[in-house]
Amino acid sequence: MTDPDPLAVWRRYAGPCVLLDGFHALKHALRFGAEVPVAVTADRTAALALADELAPDVRGVLDGLLTEVTREAYASLVPRPHPTAVAALAVRPPRETGLRTLAHTPRRSPVVVLDQPRNLGNAGAVIRLAAGFGVTGVVTTGTLDPWHPTVVRGGAGLHFATAVERLEVAELPSGPLFALDPEGEDLRGLKLPDDALLAFGSERSGLSRELRARADHLVALPMRPQVSSYNLATSVAMTLYHWSAQGAHRACPDRRS
Known part of the structure; x- marks a missing residue:
């Protein structure tokens, strides 16, 4: 055969x-x-050498999974070739699983809500941050698909480390909603509970009217006067760090690359 x-x-x-x-x-x-039903590379030897260096924990799996193809064949499968010349397809988790994770109580870590985000790369960066801090999940409202290939690329595959779903504001999971807004209370004086929803508006238009109406608290990040805003991922990072530093919360101590 x-x-x-x-x-x-x-x-x-x-x-x-x-x-x-x-x-x-x-x-x-x-x-x-x-x-992962299929994974290809234009240079199997180089890909396995990377695994030896950066991911020995999955090296054996990669050895059995990766198939070498020509560089032309690899390039035909992706929007733009990646420097590592590796690509794979993964089965998206069932929506029911993500919704169940988001709805489960009590929560030991927040849910990040991106209210009508616009930039695919920024959304991916937020998912990567959320996975690093061990949050329960990331929810987007509006039209952006959080599983769009560009978002997955920005998230470096970490969609599989946290729940990622798109919901309407009325469908958000339970919990106190802290929405980031320049007119809010200074974050540095607040304690963010583990079951919080941490909501961030788009850089251009801020929070939607519907999300603002749902908010229990408006929260502001410290910012120098006359500076318009922070990048979305920067705002999320600052807020999650504040949450993680308040008590026994810890990001995963595993230092693998």
Whole structure:
């Protein structure tokens, strides 16, 4: 029996699956239990050497999973080639699983809410931050798909480390909602509870009227006068760090790359 054609396998799964673009996205997805039916690389030796250096914990899995294809074939599968010349497809977690995680109480870590975000890369960076801080999940409102390939690329495969869903404001999970707003109370004087919803508006238009009406607290980040705003991911990082530094909360101590 001959080995299956990796490009034929790729075409079979491309529709329903999520693109993992690059070695690091694949590494993270595997670490957090993603089902990966196909993975290809234009340089198998280099990819496994990266695994030896940066991800020995998944090296064996990668050895059995990665199939080498020509550089031209690899480039035909991705929007733009990644420097590591690795790509894979992963099965997206069922929506019911994400909703169940978000709704479960009591929560031991917050949910980050991105209110009508616009920038795909920023949304991915926020998901990467959320995974690093061990939050319960990331929810987007509005039209942006948090599982868009560009968001997954920005998140470096860490969508599989936290719940990621798109909801209407009325569908947000329970818990006190702290919304970031320049007119709010200084974050430095507040304690953010573990079950908080931490909501961030878009850089251009801020919080939507609907989200603001749902908020229990308006919170402001310290900022020098005449500076308009922080980048969305920077705002999330500052807020999550404030939460994590308040008590026994800790980001995962694992120092793997």
